Every structure is written in C-alpha cells, then in structure tokens.
Amino acid sequence: MPTVQSVERAFAILDAVSAGASGVTDIADRVDLPKSTVARMLSTLEDLGAVERVDGGSDYQIGPRLPQLCRPVDATLHLSAIVQPHLERLAMQLGESTGFGIASGSAVRVLTQVESPNAVQVRDYTGEVFPAHVGAPGVCLMAEWSQRELDQYLSRPLTAYTEHTMVQPGQIRERLAQVRRDGFCWVHEEFADGISSVAALVRDPQGRALGAMHAHGPTYRFPVEGDKMWIADLVRQTARQVLAAPSS
Amino acid sequence: MPTVQSVERAFAILDAVSAGASGVTDIADRVDLPKSTVARMLSTLEDLGAVERVDGGSDYQIGPRLPQLCRPVDATLHLSAIVQPHLERLAMQLGESTGFGIASGSAVRVLTQVESPNAVQVRDYTGEVFPAHVGAPGVCLMAEWSQRELDQYLSRPLTAYTEHTMVQPGQIRERLAQVRRDGFCWVHEEFADGISSVAALVRDPQGRALGAMHAHGPTYRFPVEGDKMWIADLVRQTARQVLAAPSS
DNA sequence: GGGCATAGGACCACGATGCGGAACAGTACA
DNA sequence: TGTACTGTTCCGCATCGTGGTCCTATGCCC
Numbered sequence: 001m002p003t004v005q006s007v008e009r010a011f012a013i014l015d016a017v018s019a020g021a022s023g024v025t026d027i028a029d030r031v032d033l034p035k036s037t038v039a040r041m042l043s044t045l046e047d048l049g050a051v052e053r054v055d056g057g058s059d060y061q062i063g064p065r066l067p068q069l070c071r072p073v074d075a076t077l078h079l080s081a082i083v084q085p086h087l088e089r090l091a092m093q094l095g096e097s098t099g100f101g102i103a104s105g106s107a108v109r110v111l112t113q114v115e116s117p118n119a120v121q122v123r124d125y126t127g128e129v130f131p132a133h134v135g136a137p138g139v140c141l142m143a144e145w146s147q148r149e150l151d152q153y154l155s156r157p158l159t160a161y162t163e164h165t166m167v168q169p170g171q172i173r174e175r176l177a178q179v180r181r182d183g184f185c186w187v188h189e190e191f192a193d194g195i196s197s198v199a200a201l202v203r204d205p206q207g208r209a210l211g212a213m214h215a216h217g218p219t220y221r222f223p224v225e226g227d228k229m230w231i232a233d234l235v236r237q238t239a240r241q242v243l244a245a246p247s248s
Numbered sequence: 249m250p251t252v253q254s255v256e257r258a259f260a261i262l263d264a265v266s267a268g269a270s271g272v273t274d275i276a277d278r279v280d281l282p283k284s285t286v287a288r289m290l291s292t293l294e295d296l297g298a299v300e301r302v303d304g305g306s307d308y309q310i311g312p313r314l315p316q317l318c319r320p321v322d323a324t325l326h327l328s329a330i331v332q333p334h335l336e337r338l339a340m341q342l343g344e345s346t347g348f349g350i351a352s353g354s355a356v357r358v359l360t361q362v363e364s365p366n367a368v369q370v371r372d373y374t375g376e377v378f379p380a381h382v383g384a385p386g387v388c389l390m391a392e393w394s395q396r397e398l399d400q401y402l403s404r405p406l407t408a409y410t411e412h413t414m415v416q417p418g419q420i421r422e423r424l425a426q427v428r429r430d431g432f433c434w435v436h437e438e439f440a441d442g443i444s445s446v447a448a449l450v451r452d453p454q455g456r457a458l459g460a461m462h463a464h465g466p467t468y469r470f471p472v473e474g475d476k477m478w479i480a481d482l483v484r485q486t487a488r489q490v491l492a493a494p495s496s
Numbered sequence: 497g498g499g500c501a502t503a504g505g506a507c508c509a510c511g512a513t514g515c516g517g518a519a520c521a522g523t524a525c526a
Numbered sequence: 527t528g529t530a531c532t533g534t535t536c537c538g539c540a541t542c543g544t545g546g547t548c549c550t551a552t553g554c555c556c
Binding site: 273284 | 502503504505506507512513514
C-alpha cells in the first residue's frame with residue numbers, strides 16, 4: 001500500500017524539532033526539503049499543537065499535543081479523575097501520601113497516588129499490582145469478597161512481603177471481620193519495611209466497592225501516637241465523599 | 249497560509265486511536281472519512297511507528313514513536329547517560345537515592361536521580377533547580393567558583409530553606425575552604441527537613457567540574473553513626489570513575 | 497457445512513491538494 | 527548604509543492523495 005508522503009515528511013520534521021533543530025532554515029537543512037515546504041508543515045503542526053514556538057519567536061519545540069496523544073483515555077482514568085481532588089485534600093490534611101487502588105483479579109492495582117508535602121515520603125507505586133493481603137487497600141477489598149472467593153484465595157500459601165506480613169488464614173479472617181465492623185484497616189510494616197497505611201473503601205451509590213482509598217507514610221512519623229482513630233475516621237469520611245460531593 | 253490536509257487528517261486519526269478506537273472501520277466512523285483513506289493513513293502511521301497493532305491483530309493503539317518525540321534529545325542527556333550506571337551502583341551500595349546535578353547559572357539543576365531500594369526514600373527532584381548554597385552538590389560546585397563569582401553571590405541575602413540552612417557568608421567561605429580540602433561535602437537538614445546528603449564533583453579529564461554527584465537519604469537512617477567518612481570516600485571515588493571507566 | 501454480515505485491504509481514475517521556486521519583508525551586523 | 531541571512535507568502539503546475547469499488551478473510555448463526 002502506498003504511503004502518504006506528507007505525513008512522512010511531517011514526522012521527519014517532528015524528529016528534527018525533537019532533536020534540537022531551531023528555525024525553519026535549520027529544519028529544512030536537516031530534512032533536506034525546501035523552506036516553503038517546511039514552513040507550510042510547521043504552520044500546520046503548530047495549528048495542531050504538535051509544535052510550538054519558543055517564547056513566541058521563530059524557534060520551534062515539541063508542543064503539548066504529542067504528550068496528550070500518548071496518554072490514552074482509559075475507563076479507569078475517569079474514576080481516577082473523580083478521586084484525585086479528594087486524595088489531594090487528604091494528602092494536605094495528613095501531610096502524607098495518599099492513593100487509590102482497584103481490584104485486579106485477586107490483586108490490587110494502584111491507579112493513582114498523590115505525593116506528600118514532605119520531602120521524605122513513600123515512593124510512587126502508581127500502576128503497580130500487589131497481592132490483596134499485603135496492603136491496607138487490598139485488605140479492605142478482601143472484606144467485600146464472597147465466602148467462596150475468600151476460601152479460594154486463602155487455600156493457597158500466601159506471600160510475605162516483610163517479616164510482619166499477615167499470612168495465616170485464621171488471622172486474616174479475624175482481621176476481615178474487624179474491617180467489616182470498623183470500615184477501615186490499618187497495616188503496619190506488612191507491605192514494606194518502614195511503611196504504615198490506612199485504607200477505606202470507596203463505594204458507588206448502590207454500595208458496591210469501586211476501590212479503596214489509602215494514606216500511607218513512613219512508620220517513624222505516621223501515625224503519630226494516639227492519632228490512629230481520627231486519621232482512620234478522616235480517610236473513611238473522605239472515601240464516603242467521593243461519589244457524594246461534586247468533583248471540580 | 250494554507251494548511252496540509254493530510255497531516256490534519258493523520259492527527260485526527262491519532263486522536264481517535266488515543267481515545268480508544270479500535271479498527272479501521274471504527275476509526276473511519278469517528279473521523280468521518282472513507283475507509284480507504286483511513287487505511288492508507290494507518291498504514292503510513294504504522295510504518296512510522298506512530299501507531300501499532302494490538303497483538304498483531306487489526307486493532308490499533310498509539311505506538312512508541314510519539315513518546316520518543318516527546319523526549320527531546322538534550323546535550324546534557326549524554327552526560328546523564330554516562331553518569332547513570334555509576335549512580336545506580338552507588339545507590340545499591342549505599343541503599344539510598346543518588347543523583348547528579350549541573351550548574352545552571354548560580355543554581356544547580358538536578359539532571360537525574362536514582363531511586364533508593366528502600367520504600368521510604370527522598371522524593372524525585374529530577375529537573376528541578378535550586379540555589380547553589382542549599383544543597384551538597386551546589387556547595388561542591390561553589391567551591392570551584394572564582395573569587396569574583398563567589399563575592400557576587402554572597403553579596404546578596406541568601407534564602408534559608410530550613411532553619412538549619414547556612415546563609416552567613418563567613419561560614420560559607422569557611423565551608424568552601426573545607427570542601428576544597430576534603431573533596432566532598434556533607435549537608436544535614438539544610439536543603440529540606442529530614443534529609444542529609446553528601447556530594448563530590450565529577451570532573452572532565454582536564455579537571456574541570458562537569459557537575460556534582462550526590463547521595464541523599466532520610467536523616468533518621470542516613471548516615472549511620474560513624475559511617476560518614478567511608479560514605480564520603482565512596483561517593484568521591486565513584487565521581488572520579490565517571491570519566492575514567494567505560495560506561496556500558 | 498453453508499449462508500450471511502462485516503471488516504480489512506488493494507486497485508485505479510481523477511482532480512484537488514501539496515509542492516517548490518521566486519520574490520519580498522524583516523532583522524542583525526559590520 | 528549595504529550585505530547576509532531568515533522567515534513568510536504567492537502562484538503555476540503536476541504529483542500525490544482521494545474515495546468508490548470490489549475482492550478476500552473472518553466470525554457467527556442455523
């Protein structure tokens with residue numbers, strides 16, 4: 001099938017811009033095309049937002065359109081976008097990182113994470129997937145599983161992520177019962193050394209769990225002695241607000 | 249100036265792919281063009297790497313070319329690439345984050361940072377610019393300034409980033425003399441609360457400072473009591489090796 | 497297994513669009 | 527002021543992109 005020359009030329013020009021070419025003549029030299037051809041292409045690419053002029057001058061650089069194309073719209077991004085302002089507010093209130101995860105089979109995938117205002121903080125886990133039992137969000141989601149799903153999960157040996165990770169089925173069942181009563185879950189140094197976290201479920205108006213919101217921080221400062229209950233309350237309240245208040 | 253229709257169409261197709269369209273017919277519907285036009289465009293975009301087929305089938309997704317265009321080649325990236333394996337080895341050896349910064353006027357710009365193997369670590373500062381006096385890499389670079397440059401910098405009030413930041417010119421001059429003797433610099437909680445760091449210069453074969461390599465970590469565990477000297481030696485040695493050993 | 501519906505892809509006549517040379521305006525520098 | 531260079535615009539021309547058509551492949555249903 002014959003290709004479209006104009007599109008090939010446009011990408012050659014984008015290559016040159018990306019590689020540091022500056023003005024029309026420079027780019028024309030690099031791609032071996034007449035200046036008028038390059039000027040017309042640049043004008044079109046600029047209209048499209050694929051390139052932009054540096055400080056309104058006559059030097060070109062890659063524009064915002066290409067990064068936008070690289071971030072494909074994903075159904076879960078919509079949910080992330082709704083949750084995001086709540087996570088940001090919670091991060092400011094607690095001074096720690098916050099995040100949101102959804103079920104991925106019998107694991108949990110971190111959809112989005114908001115950085116702590118502190119320089120020392122937990123690293124970014126966005127996009128990563130973990131077994132449900134090792135972190136607070138996963139435990140919250142497990143509390144919603146049917147008896148059959150739970151039995152199946154607990155019927156095989158569980159992975160310990162630290163020496164503190166709870167892996168005994170009996171203990172896990174007791175923990176889940178407690179989570180169902182409390183509406184939140186604290187996990188200390190089970191997911192990773194030096195990290196504590198608390199999570200609560202985000203539910204839709206029908207009461208189904210969409211995912212779990214969590215806050216986590218270095219154990220040496222989070223939680224402060226005696227603060228566990230109000231922190232858990234705050235996370236639980238924030239989770240409840242996700243689909244109750246308009247996001248803007 | 250008239251635009252190039254084919255390029256506009258190509259981007260409309262990229263938009264549709266990015267938005268989740270799957271096959272030729274789907275995309276043709278979304279962009280309101282004949283299938284043959286869309287098929288030809290997709291074939292060209294596929295040749296260019298801008299789109300690719302999902303699992304070799306007939307569904308399309310955004311290809312690797314666009315992210316490549318978004319990362320412009322920068323002269324400093326070459327230097328980063330050379331430094332990177334050294335930073336990675338140092339991060340493994342120390343168990344803390346490492347990084348490399350270069351002079352940017354009288355400030356320091358962090359070119360690259362390598363994560364610590366620890367879950368609790370210093371956040372990523374890559375790309376950020378700081379006044380020279382507030383961090384170990386900047387102080388190392390200041391030690392290379394001429395008397396005139398130093399006088400000019402110290403003639404205006406300096407910004408304190410924490411209550412520990414050294415901002416008195418006399419103290420700074422003494423510190424710089426010490427750094428010239430030692431070949432490294434330790435900074436504790438001056439750049440940010442809870443962070444300590446040590447840096448040493450990376451020099452070219454002519455002895456000129458290209459930038460400064462550093463390691464930093466949460467003060468509660470870095471450095472361990474009594475380890476400051478061997479850590480500083482390790483950073484200084486690693487910095488010396490950057491342009492001495494082949495990078496691979 | 498056969499029929500049907502749909503999608504993908506190749507082909508080709510045609511004219512619209514893109515090409516590129518030339519000229520001009522603007523800017524920087526000696 | 528003159529020169530050199532860059533960016534922009536115009537326009538005649540023909541090449542390239544268009545889009546309708548048709549064929550093949552695939553999946554689904556009976």
